[in-house]
Amino acid sequence: MASDHSGDGSGDDDDYMNMTFEEKQPSRKAETLTQRKKRLAREAEIKGRPKSKTELAEEERKNTEAALKTTTLDTKNKGFKMMAALGYKPGSALGVSRSDASEAKDDRLLEPIGLEMKDSRSGIGADAEKKRKFREEMEAQADVEKKQKVEAGDFRERQQKEREEKKIEGQVWGAMKVCERLEEEEEEAERSTDNDADPARRKSTKPLKGVNVLWRGLVKQRAINDRDRRMRYDLQQSQVRSLEYDNPDEDKEDKMALGKKAETEEVDIDLDEDDEELDEFQTLEVPEKLAKLVAYLRKRWHYCFWCKSKYPDKEMEGCPGLTEEEHD
Structure with missing residues (x-):
């Protein structure tokens, strides 16, 4: 009895695990005679109506694209069989490979030249001429932009150079005034020792x-x-x-x-x-003038133009050097 119950339980489990739930299909109403007549009339009208030029052109375009996408290398084609007999393999290029093909780029075609459909009324070569002119215009525009960038860089560089020259020129006039002042002080000291000199x-x-x-x-x-x-x-x-x-x-x-x-x-x-x-x-160039003035001040009066200070001897101990950069 126990074995029978156990067997019945396993059977119930199997039935439960193997249960399938079928989706209830939505009920579909049967087409009435009137609806069927309307549907057939509508389909007949669509089939009988002539297609417009736009629809015909679109259909022709799709057919052309589908035909162009089909490969021309059909193994059943007689021309392909002749090419295969001459050693052609699908996916390879026609012609003898060059010895330096590994070094240079192999520009041989792997596919036949594609067919390009004309969708305009322009003559043969007109599109190529338009492309050439457009390419030349783009190249000319690129050259102009490149020239403008170069000119902008030159302009900034020229402005920076002019500012630097004005700065150095101002330093030259300042050094001249220092030289004049030191010489006047020296001459005034000499005249002050001469008591017989007329003050006027x-x-x-x-x-x-x-x-x-x-x-x-x-x-x-x-x-x-x-x-x-x-x-x-x-x-x-x-x-x-x-x-x-x-x-x-x-x-x-x-x-x-x-x-x-x-x-x-x-x-x-x-x-x-x-x-x-x-x-x-x-x-002389402005920097050269300044260098001569600075050297003269140091040699004659032991004066450093950059330190703005006069030293007691020619050693000028404590002065960093001759140039402005050494005093930064």
């Missing part, structure tokens, strides 16, 4: 060519500016008074204010005279 004549009346060529341009430019300023002042004053009138009550300062030269301070400078030495110095 202590100011130097050195001619232009007697000034060191390193800062002669500074002195000349200042003299030109003074002359132009006096000429403008004289032109204005000529409208209200005669320049030849000399008032004995006017002192030296009054005469200078009116644009008149005091005989005791008249400077012997010929600004229009040729100065080959100055012209030669002016042709």
Whole structure:
């Protein structure tokens, strides 16, 4: 009995595990006679209606694409059999392979040249000409863009160079003023020891060519500016008074204010005279001018233009060097 119950239980388990649930198919209503007539009439109308040009063109395009996608290397084709007899294998290129094919790119065709359908009314070669012109225009545009980039880079480089030159030029004028000041201090110290010297004549009346060529341009430019300023002042004053009138009550300062030269301070400078030495110095590059001025300051007065300091001896102990970079 026990065995029978166990057998029945295993049978129930098998039946439970092997149960299948069938999906209930949705009930489909039978087509009525009227519906069938309408469907047949609609299908007949669709079949009988002529296709439009657009539909015909689309159908032709699809058929053409399908035909072009089919391979022409049919093993049953007579031409393929002839090529196979000559040693052709599917997937290989036609022609004899070059000996240097491993080194150079093999440009032989693996497939026949594809057929390109014309969809325009242009003549033979017109599309190729359009492509050529378009390619040339793109190349020309690329050249223009490349040139613009190069010009932009050159412009930035030129601007940076101009800024650097202006900076160095300002340093040159500064070094000239330092040289002039140190020399004036030296001459003033020498004149102060001479008790017999006339105080009214202590100011130097050195001619232009007697000034060191390193800062002669500074002195000349200042003299030109003074002359132009006096000429403008004289032109204005000529409208209200005669320049030849000399008032004995006017002192030296009054005469200078009116644009008149005091005989005791008249400077012997010929600004229009040729100065080959100055012209030669002016042709030097700006960095070279600055280097000469810095070297002269160090040699004569033991003065470092970058330290802005004067040293007691030529050793100039504590000065980093000759250039601005060494003082950074």
